[in-house]
Each structure stands twice: as C-alpha cells, then as structure tokens.
Amino acid sequence: MTEPPMADLQSQNYIRRSASTLTPPSVRNHEDEVAKLIDVTRCIGCKACQAACMEWNDLRAPVGTFEGTYDNPLDLDPHTWTLMRFTEYENEQGNLEWLIRKDGCMHCEDPGCLKACPAPGAIVQYANGIVDFISENCIGCGYCVKGCPFDIPRISPVDHKAYKCTLCSDRVAVGLEPACVKACPTGAILFGSKKDMTDWAGERIVDLKSRGFENAGLYDPPGVDGTHVMYVLHHADKPSIYAGLPENPKISATVEFWKGLIKPVALAGIAASAVVGFLHWVITGPNEVQPEDEKEAERVLAAEREKRGSENPYIGGGPA
Amino acid sequence: MTRPKGTLIRNPTLIRINHWITAACFVLLMLSGLSMFDPLLFWLSNLFGGGQWTRAVHPWIGIVLVVSYAGMVVQFWRDNLWTKDDSAWIRAIDRVLANKEEEAVPEVARFNAGQKFVFWSMALLIPILLFTGLLAWEVYFGTASSIETQRAALLIHSLAAIAAIIIWIIHVYAAIWVRGSMRAMTQGYVTPGWAWRHHRKWFRSLAATGSSGPRPHVDSSETRK
Amino acid sequence: MTNTWQDIKNANLVIVMGGNAAEAHPCGFKWVVEAKIENGAKLVVVDPRFTRTASVADYYAPIRPGTDIAFLLGVIRYLLEKDKIQHEYVRAYSNAGLIVKDGFGFEDGLFSGYDHEKGDYDKSSWDYELDEQGFAKVDDTWQHPRCVMSLLRAHVARYTPEMVSRICGTPQDKYLNICEMIADTSAPDKAMTSLFALGWTQHSVGSQNIRAMAMVQLLLGNIGVAGGGMNALRGHSNIQGLTDVGLLSNLMPGYMTLPADHEVTFDDYMKTRQFKPLRPGQTSYWQNYRKFFVSFQKSMFGDAAKAENNWAYDWLPKLDIPLYDIIKAFEMMNQGEMNGYICQGFNPQQAFPDRGKIRRGLSKLKFLVTMDPLDTETSRFWENFGPQNPADSATIQTEVLQLPTTCFAEEDGSLVNSARWLQWHWKAAEPPGQAKSDIWIMSQLFHRIRELYRKEGGAFPDPILNLTWNYTDPTEPASAELAKDMNGRARVDIKDASGAVVLKAGQLLDTFAQLRDDGTTDSGCWIFTGCYTEKGNQMARRDASDPREQGIAPNWAWAWPANRRILYNRASADLAGNPWNPQKPVIQWDSTKWVGIDVPDYGPTVKPSESVGPFIMNAEGTARLFARDQMVEGPFPEHYEPLESPVSNILHPKVSANPAARVFADDRKAFGSPSEFPYVATTYRLTEHFHFWTKHALINAILQPEEFIEIGEVLAQEKGIAQGSWVRVASKRGHVVCKAYVTKRIKPLSVDGKSTHVIGVPLHWGFTGQARKGYGANTLTPSVGDANSQTPEFKAFLVNVESVNGPEV
C-alpha cells in the first residue's frame, strides 16, 4: 500500500467497523466514552472553531461569495468539516434570538453512516465512541451520505473519498482535546467523558431555566442511541429552529431495510434459485433433442418441399 | 461462420454480439453490484481492481448494458408479444419442466412464455435500474436529488438488481438445461429437430414460408403459396 | 480599562454599549461568559444592531447611532430620581459637593463662554469656587444650588424617559427595564462593568459618551471595585501601548503633553501641569510631573539635557494648534501643505474617512513611504483597480516606496493590552523575503538623517545630533534594550538622607517613585517604570496563579502603573477602609496598612483617616462628575446630533451638533442632507476579519469572503431589495456596490415619531488580498472627528440605498 495508514493507529479499539462480518480488533475496552458538548447558549458565532478545524486538518475550501448569511462556506463540504449555522428566530414574546449552531458530525452511538457503508473498515467506531472515516478503505460510493440522519458526510469530487469531522481522533488518541475545543474562546465547546459532559450540561440547563428558558435541555437524541457530540439548547423542545437540527433523528427506515433484512433474504433468494436449478438438473436432466424430433422435423420439411418444389434452397437447405 | 447444411438460423450475428455484450455487462454489473451490496461479497471488488474502481466502473457498465439491451428490445420485441398460447404454456409448465413438451403443451412460436418473461422483466427492470442507478450515482448526481430520494433509489435499485439476478439465473439455467440453446446463441443456428421440439410453431412458420430463420418470409409466403 | 479582563467575571451586571465585545474581543469575552455562569451575572446589550454579543445577552435594546448621551443622561436622571446612587461613595469619592463658579451656566445647548465666531469655548467659568487657601468650596449636603450635584440634577432633568425614547428610538419599556437593572447595582455589594469601544468613541461627541457612562458608574459606586469600572476594550494588540508611549501628535510618553507654542519657557510649561491639590490633604500626583519630565528628557538626550538648558526643553516641538491628528494631516495634504508621508503599520486608504479625499491627498504627495508586511491599499492607491479604486495613475506623481516589515511573531517585544498589562512575546519565526524589523528601518533612517545633519547643518540640528543612542548594535537596537530605556535607570549613585547608596549608577529603577527632577535618573516612559528591573524582565512573567481566584494574578506579566491591576482600588473600600463588598474585597485597611490582592492606589501605610482621595491624578483627589475645563464641549455631557443626522436636535434645534467640533470647510460641503440621504448608516467590524489585513489570509477570506451591508427587512421590502442581492449605497462622498444581507437584526426605530432606518456597513473590504474585491466602508464616511480626540465619526452618518442588478464594472 502506498498511502500511509490514516488514523488507523487506533485499530485495536474498534467497537464497530463498517461492512465487517468478523469481529474487528477490539482489545482495548477499558476506555471512557467521550463527548464534545456544544453549548449553543454561550456560543458567540466567532468561527474560531471553524478556523481551528481548517488549520489542524489543513483544509481550505475555495473563497466563496456572500449570499445573505453569515454561514460561510455556505455548506459543509470536503474541506469544511464544521460550519457555524446562523438563524434569526423570533420567539413567542416577539423578541429576536440569533441562534448559532456549530454543525458537524454528531458521532452517533448508532451511526447511520457506518451502517450504510459497504466498504469494510471505511468507517469505524472506537471504544470511546468516535466515528471515524478511514480514507484508504473508502470507495466513494456515498452510501454514508444516505445513511446519516444529520446530512454530514461529503464526498470529494477529486479523490472520491468521504469526509467529515473526525472528532480529532488523532488528537484525542494522544490525550489532546479536539482543535475546535481548544480554540473556542468562550468555552462553548467542551470535551470530556460523556458522563461529565452530561452532568455539566445539567448545570447549564438549571442556569438557563433560571434565565427564563423553560425548555432548555440537552440534545443527545435517543433515536441514534445518543451522540458523542451533544448540544445544550435554549429550546430543546424545538431543535429544528436551529438551522434544521432533526427533531428526532434516527437511521431512516429505508436505510434500515436496505441495509438490514433484504441482504440475507436476497442472497438466500439468489442461492435458492441456483440450487433449484441444480436440483432440477439432477432430477430431470437436460432437455435434449431426440432423434424422433429430427425425424419429425425432416418429415415436415419434406412435405413442405413437396408442396413447393424441391428446388427451394432455403428449406432445410445450405448456408444462409 | 459456417452453418451446417439443413440447420436453421436462430440468432444472426448482430443479435449474438449484442446479446453477449448484454450478458457480459450484466455479469460485471452483478459482480460489482453484489460486492457493494453485501460485505460477504466485498472481495468481488478485487475483480475490478478494488473498491474505488468497482464503484466507479459499475454505473458506466450499466449505461452500456442499457444501450445494448435497448438493441435487444428492438430486435426481439415483436416475437415476445404475449399470446393465448403463452398462457396455456404457463399452465402446462409442469410438463415442460419435466422434459415432456410433447404432452399437451401448446406449440411454441419463436420464444416460449418463459423466455418472454425474461425478456419483459428485464425490459422493465433495466430502466428501473438505470433510473435509480442514476439517482444514486454520487459522482455526477450526488446533489441532484434529496437524500431521502436517494435512499429510496438505492433500496429500489438493490431490490431490482436482486430480482434481475434471480431471473438471470433462471435464464442461464434454461440455456444450459435446454440443450442446443447455447449453440443457438454462440454459433447462431439450431437443428430442425431442436426447433421442432422447442419452438414448433416457429419451425412450422419458417418451413411454411421457406425461410431458414430467424423469421418467416412474410411477403413471399403469400405469393408463393 | 480601569479593571482587568479577568475581573469582568466579578460583575453582577455587564453592560455592552458602544461596542460589540463578542465580535471584536472574542477572547476577552470569555470573562463575560464566566460572569454569567459563575456569578449569575446578567448581560445587557445596547446597540443599533442585534449583534453576536446580543445573541448571548439576557437583555437587548436598540438605539439610534449617535444618541448614547441622551440615553445615559436619562439613566442618571432615573438614578437620581429613584435615589439609586451609592451615597456614601459619591459623597467621598466624587466632586458632587464641590461648588462651581457663579458664571457657569448652560442654555439652549451651549455652556457659558461660547464664542460663535471661533466655534470655541472660553472655559474660565467651568471651574470651582475657591476659598482663600485655593481650595475648592464644598457642600457635602448637596443643598447648595451651585454644587455639582445640584447642577447635574438640573442638567439631566430634561432627559425624561419620553425624551430619551424620542431621541434614541429605544422603546420606553426596554429603556426603563435597563435603567432598573443598572440601578440595582447601586447596592454597595453589587457591581456593573461597562464594556465599550468604538460605538462610543467614533462620534463627534465620542469622549463625552464615555464620560456619561463614567458618571453613571461613579453614582453607582462602581469605580475601583471588583467587577466594576469603565472598561475600554482597546483595538490593535498594542494600541494601548501606542497611547501610553505618546504616539499621538499632542502627547509625550506617560500622558505628558507636548508644549504649546505659547509656552515659551520651561517654567510656563510646568505651571500648567503641576496641579496643586484643590482639597486639603490630597495628593495630586501630577505634582511629580517635573520628575517624569526631566527623567524623560534625560532618557532622550542624556548628558546633553541639563539644568542649564532647562533639560533641553527647547528641543521639543511646540504645537501651534491643539493637535495634528490624521484628519488634519489629510486636510493638509489636500491643501498642499504636507508633501511627504511615512505610513508605518497604517492603511489610511481604507481606514480613514472619505476614501476619495484620502486618495486625492496621497496623490498630491511628493513621496509616500509605507512600512508594512502586506501589500496594502495605501501602497497601491495610485493603481487603477476598477470602481473599487478608480485612480488615474497617469496623473499621479507621488513616488511610493514600499518597505516590507516584519510582524509581531517575527520579533521579540512587548504588547500592552487593554488591561494595561505589558506582556512580553518572543520571536517565533524568521521574517520572509527582504522584510526588516520596524526598529531596523527606523534606525537606518535615523543614522542617515543624523549624518546629513552632521554634514550639512540645517535649521535645527540639535535634537537629532544630541539624541542618545547607546545600543549594542546601533543599527538594530534590541527590544530588551529599548524596554530598559523605557523603564529607566539611575544615572549616578543615589543616596538616601543618611547618605547610604540606595541605587547604584546604571541600576534599573523599580518604581517611578524613584524618579528625580535633578537629572540623576532617566526613564523613557514613567508609567512603565518597574517593567524591566534588576530582577529581570517583569513583562515576561508567566505565573497565572490568582491567590483569591478573583481575577487578579499579580505575577502574570506587569501592569502599569506599579503593577496595579484595578485603578482607583482605594474606592473599593469605604472611608474607614472596609470593603464595600466583603465578598470581593480588592484592598482593605488592616489598622496598620493596606492589604489585599492588588497594589493600592497610594502608599500602603497612608491611613484612611488622612482621607486621601482615591483619584490621585486629580487635584481634587476625587473623580469628577463635573469635568471642569478638561473637555472641549462642556463640563457635563450633552446630547448633540451627529454632524450628519436624520433629525435636528429635539432639545435645542439651533445647536444641533457639537458646537466645538472642528470641521474643515471642504468637509462641511461634503455633508449630506436627510432629504437626499435619508438613512442612518454605521460602520463596524466582523469577527472574521481584522480590519483590512486578514483579507490577505486565506482562512479569514474563506470565512467571510465578500463585502456586504446589513439592512432591515422593512426597508429592504420598501426598496425591493432581495436577500443576498446587489445594492448601491451612497453618501454625499461616494458609493459602494455590494451584496445586501436582509436581516431581522436591524429594526426601524421610531425617532421623534418618525420611522428611522439604520444600515450597517462592515468595514473590512478593499482591493488587495485574497478575499473578493470590495470598496470599503470609508468610501461613505464623513471627515469629521470627536471634538476632543478627533477620532472620526465613523458610527453615524447618512446614506441612501437602492437595488441594482449587479456589480459595477
């Protein structure tokens, strides 16, 4: 292999590996689940996290244009693994709120991308919960895009590999916090064990409720068995106002079916038809032309020749 | 190619070439598709030079398949129109399968009901595969439709592919089972006895118009009578 | 900042008004977040636009640009009316009880002493009534009709909530709500911190905006205490250092002022600077002026400055006008009175008002030198870049010399942050290409110029020829050497009364208290004395420990003056020396000395009973609600409309704008009227860019790629402007064609019953760099400044806007 193995340095603590029928190496199980907590209520939308992600991962999207929003680039792309999304929202009291959400991979406990991925080891999940794309195994099919309930992965039109936030698995593996966390000036992004982050979110929610945000809450959607990137929201009852954060994300039923039941059934069906054919062969044998058939055919042809005159070269005659 | 004297042309050269293009494409599509369909079969991607190549090449082969199968449709559609005899033939399928075609099975024209079934189901499935395949074609159409649509497309694509594969298996088995068929598609000719046994109505029509196949001489049959 | 960044976390209320801290100071803003989370603080934002700061605020209210004084004087009225002031504090630490001269008055928008002809004040009546000993008379009961408190009450009476709302456009309920939140911090154990920047300074009444809030803070007892203060969030990383070392045309290092023309002799000069105490027992620290001045002159001229030549007083430049600010400089260029310009780390073509005038000025120069790491618009002003810079190169004769410089990461040095900390930094990279440090370039210039003077004489060679220049490598003095010069040394052995040597010749000084006026010490900037001592480089200290976790880490870097982190910290304790807020004491009297986490304002053993006021730089020892003659346009702030305004002054239509503002004739002609330019515009920055240079950096260009303006939904609808579509924004001075961001964050304001629209113009674009080409906000802005500081009025002017089909070509 010419490429160096990317990020696969953690292969011994996989707990999930895409398209793998055998148990992946997973000896290191004594590991805390991690989580990145994004406190939307203290985020000032400065994009330091976005810049840090670009710096650490050496990503540079093309210089775009202004399109009537502070969202820049306008969408996630292979060079933009995280993106601040700004929403001007008028609340029930008629007061304006400017909701700023850091979009990016949620690192689902039950990752739809991984479920959908057909390439063994192209998507893995470590024991700490991080969902990572291992580019050298990626075939560029884009199934992860369809599998993801959050519309996160993007396929590069250049190298045809899927890209998304790695939760800085390379940094986390050596005991550093993700680059975006380090850069955040307001402490709106925190990183730690999932438990600590959940507890801290609890404190934040108490504070927010005391400030009149009755529906403040933690976004850790159960539909994907929770995520390793969580949000503190002022309006946890309405996640979709935060630039379309899914209300109740789960792996689409279509994907579940496509990647679930039909696989074994289909393969069984294919195998069954082959087996039935074979049995038919064994039981009945080939259907061969009998000498009588040739005779009968010759009889008909002879009669026809008689009718039309033997000179007709075509009936049972020579080369066409 | 030399056709032995007295044999009938079943599949002329152009048809044979086209058929085998279709067949080859289909096999490649099946192999490449299945490698992406189930991880158990991912190893098949090695046949194509790895996963990236498999993913890249599959849709293009699909396009070739569509073109060549379209040719087959043009060539074959008239002789695949369904008739009352076909329904009767289906009802007598047990005897057909038991190699007892002579026992009250209706006489078969150029194609029997089974072949017509293959023809028409492929004629239906291939456009479905094309359409859903295009929706799922990340490189060119990754953003052309919603993700929800693409999910449905891939589901339908794989279901259609499985159906097509099963039909293909039946088709291939039939080709092996009915001796002489292979030669019909490889060398293009059949013996009068083969035609008498499997496609008697077709045989009679050739004989009646003095044609050596693959189709009866429609015009001359009347005048010469 | 009177306080420090970390101290913000001690606040109970954070008010961001006249700034946008989250966007312009995102790192420092963490302390606001900390205050909210750890101290349960509330955050209030008052800004014409709903900003990123507002996005995390507890309460937001809009305000029309340029009307903050009305708002704040209204707050003062509210506080006085509801008696929400901290009485004991105000009585002891402000000049509320001092009695003002009989001749002082205010009528129809003018204070006493206005000269209509000159557009200037005779300020002699703006002062106290003195007794026989020269002390100000006082009435601590505040009953005297001419005591400051009575005058203030009368002055603010007009600013009723209705009036405030009519002027500012702020809805009354929102305004009153904020008044109430502010008033709550008058409790001795509650503090409000005021965070501000250009939203207040960049107005023709900029300095008075800040004064108004300082007065509010004083009445609330919020100055000197933890979590309080007037906190100017400064701009460039070292802009605080720039003012500290006197890089303004009327200043010398350490806030000493340059002599004026009429101050012919050294004695004339000293007379007006060494203020005598105006109250018994006060310190009036400027009494030491002579020590600072002489030590400065010794630092500059060494042995050549001596008692006999009045410490080389004559070698200082003397001002014929109050100051030569940048607006003046460009006026002079346009008038042909200035024909050479050295532009060091400055990009006026984009940064200064009325770009057209800037370009015309630069075009008339004989030479322009730019010293900059980047290819700035100023260096390229002569080149035609299309509509964004329509220069006619053929007609421009200016010779432009571009000298590439290093930037901070390529050299050792110190930066002074907003909290007055001098923080040392170390070189991290080699400069690219031919870049040379600013110090190297300036040294080269100096040596060549001195050589010329040596050879050719010239009109006045003395200051140049006598300049001290003792550096290991004279062609490039080391930063540490310059820092030691700033700190200062003993020039001879210095003995105490008993004759013992306390400082050896050549020894670095520990504190400015050691400075002398006999020429035996030198110091380049007295407020910096103590930053680089015999113990080493204090600025390089990196001990973050914060003994009481109260936001004061005394061993992190070094703060001027004397490593004091909270100015006026004496005011954090009551008259007896007990902290107003026992939970968060800064310093307190322990019966023998002042103790606490900070360096006290004055001698640690000065007893509270001596009642030395905390405001030792003022002759009164107190802070001033009444500014005496210190401000150009009056001892109290008064609401004046911006020079370009959609309405005339409701309070006094005849004196609508600041009567003391300096306006050049051509600039006045370039003011637009509301009939032609009906909308109020304001300019500001975005987090994604730093002025005009980060557009040269790819990441920043990606994060905010293209010029745009912000416009409210109502106006956009009226004008048929679609989201993200092209618009043309024009002022009397020029126009910009760019994209529109139609936003809910700017709402029309009801000003005196009329619906008033505000248009927001971010300032960052230009025609060099990696972002998309843009015009720049200053194509539109008027060339007029704050009457005191001449900071341009970038924050309130008039424009028109219309929808256009596409970019100009």
Ligand SMILES: Nc1nc2c(c(=O)[nH]1)N[C@H]1C(S)=C(S)[C@@H](COP(=O)(O)OP(=O)(O)OC[C@H]3O[C@@H](n4cnc5c(=O)[nH]c(N)nc54)[C@H](O)[C@@H]3O)O[C@H]1N2
């Ligand atoms: N990202 C970034 N940070 C910077 C800089 C930068 O260029 N980019 N520059 C640095 C420099 S040099 C400086 S000086 C500081 C400046 O820091 P700030 O003063 O905070 O910055 P501005 O964006 O100029 O203006 C602040 C706010 O004032 C509001 N405003 C306008 N007019 C008025 C008014 O009349 N009243 C009130 N109450 N508000 C008004 C504007 O809407 C704007 O939101 O930022 C520093 N920090």
Ligand SMILES: Nc1nc2c(c(=O)[nH]1)N[C@H]1C(S)=C(S)[C@@H](COP(=O)(O)OP(=O)(O)OC[C@H]3O[C@@H](n4cnc5c(=O)[nH]c(N)nc54)[C@H](O)[C@@H]3O)O[C@H]1N2
């Ligand atoms: N309309 C409008 N205009 C404004 C403002 C506004 O709010 N509205 N804000 C004003 C304010 S507060 C400011 S501070 C000015 C800023 O105006 P400028 O200071 O002119 O703007 P900058 O882009 O910061 O330019 C500084 C230059 O210094 C260069 N530089 C950086 N480091 C070094 C160094 O070490 N040595 C040298 N020699 N050069 C260096 C940079 O490359 C850059 O070109 O803009 C003002 N203009």
Ligand code: HEM
């Ligand atoms: C007719 C044109 C066809 C097109 C354009 C097409 C396109 C595609 C595309 C784009 C994919 C996704 C993977 C990739 O990007 O390569 C795919 C997958 C697949 N294709 Fe096709 N295909 C076509 C025909 C067929 C046919 C005829 C078969 C069946 C033999 C087939 C079987 C499959 C299978 C099994 C998959 C994998 C589905 C899964 O992973 O669940 N395709 N096809």
Ligand code: HEM
């Ligand atoms: C690779 C395996 C294949 C083999 C061995 C094979 C074999 C044959 C043979 C022997 C015939 C001639 C039957 C006759 O003349 O009666 C035939 C006909 C035909 N084949 Fe195939 N074939 C293959 C693949 C395919 C595929 C993939 C398709 C279509 C997608 C296809 C479509 C047809 C059609 C339409 C006919 C004409 C008769 C009919 O309608 O069934 N074949 N094939």
Ligand code: SF4
């Ligand atoms: S958010 Fe999407 S890409 Fe990320 S782990 Fe979940 S399913 Fe995968």
Ligand code: SF4
């Ligand atoms: S594109 Fe996505 S689903 Fe396909 S192989 Fe790569 S990671 Fe897996």
Ligand code: SF4
């Ligand atoms: S965790 Fe790392 S990869 Fe993910 S957004 Fe943050 S910086 Fe980017």
Ligand code: SF4
């Ligand atoms: S760095 Fe922090 S505060 Fe800034 S945008 Fe990102 S999450 Fe928000």
Ligand code: SF4
């Ligand atoms: S310049 Fe940027 S990184 Fe530095 S303190 Fe200011 S906001 Fe933070």
Ligand SMILES: [Mo]
């Ligand atoms: Mo600034």
